[in-house]
Amino acid sequence: xxxxxxxxxxxxxxxxxxxxxxxxxxxxxxxxxxxxxxxxxxxxxxxxxxxxxxxxxxxxxxxxxxxxxxxxxxxxxxxxxxxxxxxxxxxxxxxxxxxxxxxxxxxxxxxxxxxxxxxxxxxxxxxxxxxxxxxxxxxxxxxxxxxxxxxxxxxxxxxxxxxxxxxxxxxxxxxxxx
Numbered sequence: 001x002x003x004x005x006x007x008x009x010x011x012x013x014x015x016x017x018x019x020x021x022x023x024x025x026x027x028x029x030x031x032x033x034x035x036x037x038x039x040x041x042x043x044x045x046x047x048x049x050x051x052x053x054x055x056x057x058x059x060x061x062x063x064x065x066x067x068x069x070x071x072x073x074x075x076x077x078x079x080x081x082x083x084x085x086x087x088x089x090x091x092x093x094x095x096x097x098x099x100x101x102x103x104x105x106x107x108x109x110x111x112x113x114x115x116x117x118x119x120x121x122x123x124x125x126x127x128x129x130x131x132x133x134x135x136x137x138x139x140x141x142x143x144x145x146x147x148x149x150x151x152x153x154x155x156x157x158x159x160x161x162x163x164x165x166x167x168x169x170x171x172x173x174x175x176x177x178x
Contacts, residue, residue, distance in 0.1 A: 048062060048125065048137070048140075049062050051136065051140065052129060052133045052136055052137060053133065054128075054133070058128050058129075061128045062125060062128065065121065065124050065125060065128075066121075069117070069118075069121040072117060073114060073117050073118070073121075076110065076113060076114050076117070077114060079110060080107075080110050080111060080114055083103075083106060083107045083110055084107060086103060086107070087103055087104060087107040090103055090104070122137070122141060125137065126138075
């Protein structure tokens with residue numbers, strides 16, 4: 001039963017399998033760090049300018065608008081995240097119905113403020129667009145409802161999330177507007 005040949009064969013197989021597993025894990029780890037392997041994510045600061053075909057002046061105006069927008073909205077998003085945590089702690093039975101209603105209304109009001117700031121920002125972006133760019137912007141914004149906010153953070157089309165259309169379908173729709 002203690003055949004040395006059999007033991008050496010099994011030991012060799014185990015060593016080979018361990019080496020293959022290490023190689024596979026290394027390959028997966030190195031591949032996952034490559035940008036081409038990750039889901040397509042476009043920088044939110046350049047997505048609109050690139051998609052809408054902005055010129056240098058428009059790109060600078062957009063950058064200024066985005067700087068102001070993010071400076072105003074990020075602190076409110078942090079507050080919204082804190083209020084969301086508080087909001088979901090309301091499941092504790094020690095809260096009265098009035099307390100729950102008050103916290104829920106505060107949470108939803110803060111959320112509405114952030115959404116209104118976002119809409120006002122896109123109104124300003126539309127103001128720097130020519131009519132053709134405005135049509136394309138409206139097309140992009142019409143795709144947002146399923147993925148615009150997730151956890152209080154704004155995501156543009158092309159940044160993943162539920163509701164994303166197939167890439168070819170979205171690209172075809174955008175190309176038809178150009």
